[in-house]
Amino acid sequence: MARSLSLQLRLTVLLVVVGIAGALIYTGVTQWPLPQLIVWMKKDLSLVVPMPTGPYSGFIVTLIVLLPLSLWLGHLVMSPVNRMLRALEGAVASYRDGDFSFSIAADRRDELGDLIRMHNALGQTLREQRQNLAQRELLLDTVVQNTPVALVLSDASSRVVYANIAARHLFNDGKSLQGLDFAELLQSTPETLRRAALSGEDALLTVEMDGSEETFHLSQRNFRLQGRPHRLQLFRRMTRELSRQEVATWKRVIRVISHELNNSLAPISSLSHSGAELARRGDTERLPGVFATIGERARHLHGFIAGYASFAKLPAPQATKIEWPQFLQGLALHCQFRLVGKVPEQPGWFDAAQIEQVLINLIKNAHESGSADDQVTLSLAVIGHELRIEVADHGPGMTEIVLAQALLPFYSTKRSGTGLGLALAREIAEAHGGRIALANRDEGGLRVTLLLPLMLV
Known part of the structure; x- marks a missing residue:
């Protein structure tokens, strides 16, 4: 042209x-x-x-x-x-x-x-983008409507702006929630669910519905949509998933206990038969060795059962003021480590017996990683309102898969391990209001960090 x-x-x-x-x-x-x-x-x-x-x-x-x-x-x-x-x-x-x-x-x-x-080309581009956006919105709406998670979007006045099929069945017998006051709808729900939904916080709760118990995980977020405040609430039924996890956990427990019982009872049974045969023959010289082996396996089995009992019956921590010199001296009597850095001037605030047991297990694991005695280190530091205790080694560390599961009960990479050491440490830390974390070190080895709250003066 x-x-x-x-x-x-x-x-x-x-x-x-x-x-x-x-x-x-x-x-x-x-x-x-x-x-x-x-x-x-x-x-x-x-x-x-x-x-x-x-x-x-x-x-x-x-x-x-x-x-x-x-x-x-x-x-x-x-x-x-x-x-x-x-x-x-x-x-x-x-x-x-x-x-x-x-x-x-x-x-x-x-x-x-x-x-x-250029204007006509812009219009064509906008039309195509709007058509693609409409298709995506349709796909997203289809996915959201058919998800089993109940989704409720409400505005600042608690009016329901959007709700999927699961939310309609959960709160309004399958009827539409559009434009209804969600706070009024919650009045007909169980008290636990209503309080959790009105609190504005995430929660895991169990309520009684239709004659049975249902466990929900509630997620809540506040945000602005088109310049106006809105709240998105997600009610996820966890009963079936938790039941599957519970069954899987019990199966793992049964496998571990069965394996350990077989490893102890089989030799005990065999040695008992051998001892009876030796007694029948009058060969009493070998009987003390047989009885000693039986006693050793019995003591191992007793320790194994005691470990499970201590995990299941962990008492509530009795936090007291901890002076570091005395605590570290007592810890050094049970295990060997190298103290790195200065000891905090501020005293600790925790259950000395429980935290000592945690540190003994962590230091023992560090030694079992293959590190030299002087390469197993312990460091103490005060970070804000928390006490940070770190145990580090120079072993091979852990893979990402092991790191993700190491704190779970009954998970162990050792052939004779019970999978309770780190799980017990996590249980004790959380009972103190703290937490525990595992990470591989850049210079090699594993670092276990125990964070505990400090007493506010």
Whole structure:
């Protein structure tokens, strides 16, 4: 498509034409042929004709003739531009109202034509994006509506803006929740669920519904939607999942206990039979060894059962003020470690017996990693309102899979391990209001961090 003259060139030509026309009119009025024509009319026709004299008269006459010409030429040039601007104004208003179907039909080969084509391309892009967005919204709505998690979106006045099918069945017998007051709907729910939903906090709760217990995990978030505050609440039924996890945990416990019992009872049974046979033969010299082995396996089995009992019957911690020199001296009597850094001036606040047991287990694990005795370190530090205790080694560390499961009860990578050491440490830390974390060190080895709250003075 050949490109026509640009707007700038057209305006330049128009100004040149007007300028030339003005010069010709001024010359015609002041120089030729108007003065000669007036002289001829006065001389030959004896007519009285006024004669414009001076440059001002010519200038005034030029303006009188040139002004209508300029207006006509300006209208001729600006008329399509004005039509185009009105069309663009209508298109922008349509876009503002969310209507992207507006397009401009014009066949121009100048700057305005380029602007029109860019506008139409923009409209096509917006229409395609809106269509894709509508399809995504439809897909998202389908997924959300059919998820088993009950979803309720309410505004600042507690009116339900959006709710999926699971939420309708949970709160309104399958009927729509749109526009209803969610706080009023909660009045017909169990007290535990109502308090949790109105608290604004995440919670794991068990309520009685339809004659049975249901466990829910509640997630709540506040955010702004279109500039207005809203609250999103997710009610997830956890009963079936928790039941599956409980069954899986019990199966793991049964496997561990069965394995350990078989490892102890099988040799005890065999040794008892051998001892009886030796007694029958009168061979009493070998009987003490048989009885010693039976006693050893019995003691191992007793320790194994005692470990499970201590985990299941962990008493509530009795936190007291802890002076570090005495505590570290007592810990050094049970295990070997190298103290790194300074001891905090502020005393600790925890159950000395329970935390000592935790540290003994952690230091023992560090030694079992293959680290040298002087490579097992213990460090103490006060961070804010928390006490940080770290046990580090220079062993091989843990894989990501082991790190993710090491704190779970009955999980162990050792053939003879019970999987209770780290789980017991986690249980004691959480009972103190603290937490425990495992991480591989950059320089090699594992670092176990125990964080405990400090007593506020």
